[in-house]
Amino acid sequence: MVPTIIVKHGQTPKLQHGQQIKFPAALNTTEGEWDEKKRKYVYRWGTRICFLVGIERVYLVEGTTYSATAPVIEQLPAPTPAPSPTTKVRTGTFTTLAGGLEAFLLTDFYSLGVGSLGSFGTAGALPAGIPTDAERGYLRSGIFCYATAPLMGDAVLYGRSVEGFVTAHRAGGKKVQSASAVLTGYHQIDGTVSAEAEAIRFVGTTDDGIGVDQRILVEGKRILIDVELANRSPAELIDLRYMRLIDFDQPGAYETVNEIVERGRARATMAGDRVLLVGSDDPRATIGLAIAVPPTLDPYAIKALPVGTKRKGDDSIHIVFDIGTLAIGASTRFRIVIDGSAIAS
Structure with a gap:
């Protein structure tokens, strides 16, 4: 002993x-x-x-x-990628037995990991040389702000790895839902993740014919998720909804203060006063909160909360887009922003 x-x-x-x-x-x-x-x-x-x-x-x-539960290793200065004259972003894909084909996106602030079906959080370890929260045992990555002092923990992997998206519509009086949240066990939207010059892209299709095309890119400390939904089914999509859910947390505390600051935007204040804003300027977007584990994957069950609502607990933030009816062959686009501007680097 x-x-x-x-x-x-x-x-x-x-x-x-x-x-x-x-x-x-x-x-x-x-x-x-x-x-x-x-x-x-x-x-x-x-x-x-x-x-x-x-x-x-x-x-x-x-x-x-x-x-102490953290490993005892020397606290080294945060690594900084070598500057490139042509791009501020490095992307790539990698394959592991645990995760299959997954992707990363690296800037001078973020190290992002995207799983095989488009949700944040890899099941396999990132390639050598790409920063992860290895100090606390994570060779995988979700949303890791590695250029902070003291070091900020991975905001997704500490959040019980709850992150993903859902499409839903009504057909024959019933709800038809498909979820992609790989680290919570949901693999219902088949597709492929790929690395572009400055973005990670996921292209997939649900069993009921909804095409999902998502690009994740970074501007400074803002993570941008551009989404396009297309109706490839033989009928109109009635009461179509898209939902993104994410549980932000930091080491040592699963409780986060989540506050609705605008109709479509919420502020997550995690342990250590780490703050991330998440939401959308799209008028179809509303924000709700739900218990993170087990995750709530029904967009119709998430109710928009009034501005000023504040709740401390192990909750996930849900951004719901009420698309309405989407005609055969039609498509619609919107953007989700995860903003880390309040995090000192």
């Missing part, structure tokens, strides 16, 4: 993964304060301090004894 470390003022104990550490008094906070000069996390009890390497947070065990 690994012995408990006894902390003394001004020291830097060598804390191993899973080892317990005892302080002379209760900590002011279990979140480490990053010291850029020493490249260590500072922990305080009263006016006294100690330093820990690679431990962003500790967890109370009993009394003044704490434990």
Whole structure:
């Protein structure tokens, strides 16, 4: 059994993964304060301090004894991709036994991973050299803001890996739904993911003939999801809806404060005051909230919430587009934006 470390003022104990550490008094906070000069996390009890390497947070065990669940590795400066004279974005596809054909998109701020059927979050590890939240054990990726200090955790993989999209319409008095949320087990929209020069693209078709064409690209700290739905069925699509759902979270806390700030836009304030905005300027878009696990995949069950609604919990944000009737052969387009401008880099 690994012995408990006894902390003394001004020291830097060598804390191993899973080892317990005892302080002379209760900590002011279990979140480490990053010291850029020493490249260590500072922990305080009263006016006294100690330093820990690679431990962003500790967890109370009993009394003044704490434990760390993060691996103990040196906190290195965030890597920056080499500048390119022709493009600000690097994209690519890769194949693994766990995920099949998946894709990544890398900028100087985001490392995005998109699964085989178009939802954020890969099932397989990204290729070597593409940043992931490896400090906390993730070689996969969803939405990882890697150019932050202290390091921001992957906003999708910590959110119970709940991210995806749903199409729905009514036929013969019944709801017909198809969901693509691979990491939650839904593979109902067949298609293929690919890498373009500056975007990740997914093209697929539902069993009932709805064509789905999605491109994910990045402008600065804004992730743009451009969606086109096409009616390839032999009949009109009645009460057609598209829904995108996402559960934002950060390490150590599944509770996020989600607030409706506009008719079609919500603010997610995660642990560590990490803020992402998500929504659309399209007038057909509304925002609702639902318990994240198990995910709610029925767009008709998500009700638009009034501006100012604020809820703290393990919820997912649902952006619902009420398309109405789509004629045979017709198509419609809209854009979803995930905005990380409030995140310091």
